[in-house]
Amino acid sequence: MNTISIEDHNALVQAAYQARGYLAEEARDAAEMCAAATWHGNNTHNALKALHLDDLFGSKAGGCTPGAEIEVIQNRFSAAETWNAHKKLGQSVAIQAFNRAIELADRHGVGIVSVDNCFHYLWGGGYVIDAAKRGYIAYTNCTSSLAEVVPFGGKSPTLGTNPHSWGLPTQDAIGFPLCVDWATSTCAMGRVQQLKREGKQLPPMAAVDHEGNPTQDPNEVAALLPFGAHKGYGLSLINELIGAFIGGSLPSHRGRALPDQNEKNSTSFFFQIIHPEAISAGNFAMGRNQTKNLKAVIENILGPGNENAILPGQLEAQAANRSKQAGGLIFSDAELSELNNLASQLGMQPLNTGSLLSQ
Amino acid sequence: MNTISIEDHNALVQAAYQARGYLAEEARDAAEMCAAATWHGNNTHNALKALHLDDLFGSKAGGCTPGAEIEVIQNRFSAAETWNAHKKLGQSVAIQAFNRAIELADRHGVGIVSVDNCFHYLWGGGYVIDAAKRGYIAYTNCTSSLAEVVPFGGKSPTLGTNPHSWGLPTQDAIGFPLCVDWATSTCAMGRVQQLKREGKQLPPMAAVDHEGNPTQDPNEVAALLPFGAHKGYGLSLINELIGAFIGGSLPSHRGRALPDQNEKNSTSFFFQIIHPEAISAGNFAMGRNQTKNLKAVIENILGPGNENAILPGQLEAQAANRSKQAGGLIFSDAELSELNNLASQLGMQPLNTGSLLSQ
Numbered sequence: 001m002n003t004i005s006i007e008d009h010n011a012l013v014q015a016a017y018q019a020r021g022y023l024a025e026e027a028r029d030a031a032e033m034c035a036a037a038t039w040h041g042n043n044t045h046n047a048l049k050a051l052h053l054d055d056l057f058g059s060k061a062g063g064c065t066p067g068a069e070i071e072v073i074q075n076r077f078s079a080a081e082t083w084n085a086h087k088k089l090g091q092s093v094a095i096q097a098f099n100r101a102i103e104l105a106d107r108h109g110v111g112i113v114s115v116d117n118c119f120h121y122l123w124g125g126g127y128v129i130d131a132a133k134r135g136y137i138a139y140t141n142c143t144s145s146l147a148e149v150v151p152f153g154g155k156s157p158t159l160g161t162n163p164h165s166w167g168l169p170t171q172d173a174i175g176f177p178l179c180v181d182w183a184t185s186t187c188a189m190g191r192v193q194q195l196k197r198e199g200k201q202l203p204p205m206a207a208v209d210h211e212g213n214p215t216q217d218p219n220e221v222a223a224l225l226p227f228g229a230h231k232g233y234g235l236s237l238i239n240e241l242i243g244a245f246i247g248g249s250l251p252s253h254r255g256r257a258l259p260d261q262n263e264k265n266s267t268s269f270f271f272q273i274i275h276p277e278a279i280s281a282g283n284f285a286m287g288r289n290q291t292k293n294l295k296a297v298i299e300n301i302l303g304p305g306n307e308n309a310i311l312p313g314q315l316e317a318q319a320a321n322r323s324k325q326a327g328g329l330i331f332s333d334a335e336l337s338e339l340n341n342l343a344s345q346l347g348m349q350p351l352n353t354g355s356l357l358s359q
Numbered sequence: 360m361n362t363i364s365i366e367d368h369n370a371l372v373q374a375a376y377q378a379r380g381y382l383a384e385e386a387r388d389a390a391e392m393c394a395a396a397t398w399h400g401n402n403t404h405n406a407l408k409a410l411h412l413d414d415l416f417g418s419k420a421g422g423c424t425p426g427a428e429i430e431v432i433q434n435r436f437s438a439a440e441t442w443n444a445h446k447k448l449g450q451s452v453a454i455q456a457f458n459r460a461i462e463l464a465d466r467h468g469v470g471i472v473s474v475d476n477c478f479h480y481l482w483g484g485g486y487v488i489d490a491a492k493r494g495y496i497a498y499t500n501c502t503s504s505l506a507e508v509v510p511f512g513g514k515s516p517t518l519g520t521n522p523h524s525w526g527l528p529t530q531d532a533i534g535f536p537l538c539v540d541w542a543t544s545t546c547a548m549g550r551v552q553q554l555k556r557e558g559k560q561l562p563p564m565a566a567v568d569h570e571g572n573p574t575q576d577p578n579e580v581a582a583l584l585p586f587g588a589h590k591g592y593g594l595s596l597i598n599e600l601i602g603a604f605i606g607g608s609l610p611s612h613r614g615r616a617l618p619d620q621n622e623k624n625s626t627s628f629f630f631q632i633i634h635p636e637a638i639s640a641g642n643f644a645m646g647r648n649q650t651k652n653l654k655a656v657i658e659n660i661l662g663p664g665n666e667n668a669i670l671p672g673q674l675e676a677q678a679a680n681r682s683k684q685a686g687g688l689i690f691s692d693a694e695l696s697e698l699n700n701l702a703s704q705l706g707m708q709p710l711n712t713g714s715l716l717s718q
Contacts, residue, residue, distance in 0.1 A: 077636075078466070080468025082638060082641075108438035227587045228591060232587060249652070250644075283475055308513060
């Protein structure tokens, strides 16, 4: 493994985004969210993935418009804003949307920002962890770029992997914010590719073949299944319908070339912040305050017999501690090699991995 | 099957609640929500279950206080209220909380009501379907009365079956409101009892034995497992933590006799309403309005290959149509017999099943 300073990483990623036409502040937002993913041990949504998404669906494919300006749509509601992102870079939109939702929640107790005409925001967990660290209960869902998931009882993929991400400000109680963050498919298509390379089988009820029949053979996989049967299906539908209320169009068109220029192929984002004081009734048992009550409840859940259970967000927090100890972002040799290829293409020096704390 | 008029059903259920000391309006709320469950084909959360819950945990066990008054806790936030329900009947609290959340959402776009010291509200689906029919996006979660579910990776039950319920106002688009409504356990303890009676096995990874090992034998079941492994576990934790922010105490104490009178054993409720106009960016493809866009998205999801997929809320809507055609609430012979036993205990005439439309 190799450790790279956040500064060096961000300089490289910013340069890569600016070379694609993005504004300096967009490139900065993109680099910061890539760094946040790697800092928290997420190697499926790092800088390499972000740039790959931009190739597949983004500035190179017309799905994302560098320099686009967010338009705030006027409405009569004081705690709920709607925006037209005009396909601005997803990371910039998500950062601004959560900042605005926090302002609304500071005043109203709850604030929501719904965004139309979006492009991929990379990793929902990064934003909700950040908002939770700032003391807020955060939630986001979005529609995914491609329809890869089959509705429960169906055979044809017409749903995105549609993720949900919740962040809860538990750091004063247990040392880190809880983060519940996952796609509504049993696994990702990237995982299917990985199992194919490794010659391994999928878990049961994770995917279907071209006939719509369940398969565990990664070579036969045509589409994914929702996790938890009808329950995960319901959670995936929520993103599609919230997206449809906002302005998103047909799932089968998303991320694809359009048959008609009056159609849309963009994703939709939903962001919500709740101020923890706005849901406190103030009447905690045993003289506890809200933080001590959270701590007591979590300790009760992880009590005798449950020592091996972990909390969602715990692995991310452990990875963040490893990054902190290493003094920077940790990449594998293969990842470092790809990043240095990128540096070379941009006319930059190879990344420095020598001046950091040892692991 | 037998059909009973809503009026006769409600008169009986109201009398039963009033005989337990509940106020007339509490008894009316209870009867209406029992009727709503049966109307929508839900025979696990009907009047018989509601009265059974009141026996086990409610007015007969000190968990619910007839005639209790809701206290609104003052806070500085305009779109978020917190209440102390003082163990008032859950159905009355939930009806009032959603009414208040709707008023808040009409003004602010989103409104939340968080409630401490609660007693079971029976069936979350009933409230969100009602709010959706009134045109709102509704959501509720609560902590369950008993800790019956084992955290993912653990062996001991320290989580409730903690349900989530979402209602979406899709009736103008597709004829009925979508309702995503389920517990975060793979199945309910009542289902385990039913399988035991029938001599059948549980599905895999639904329950554990006294050693904390997974079992499919209903006779060996000591506790339930979350649905969807770590994903359902995360969803269950959200209810516990929202409950802990509100004022709920240790899950292992809920619904049980308390070791200390400074402890709490009550549940917590969270209610949220979003006004659909507050999340519309107004920029729908192909000249559609919001309703037509919802319809187009849902038709796309259920397109070719997915004719056999059903939407969450569809079964409830079909049951409601059957109730409407029958002209009342449909009960099995066994259920009718239990209801008539109740009538007899209350000195009331047996229920009239003769004057309604034929099925």
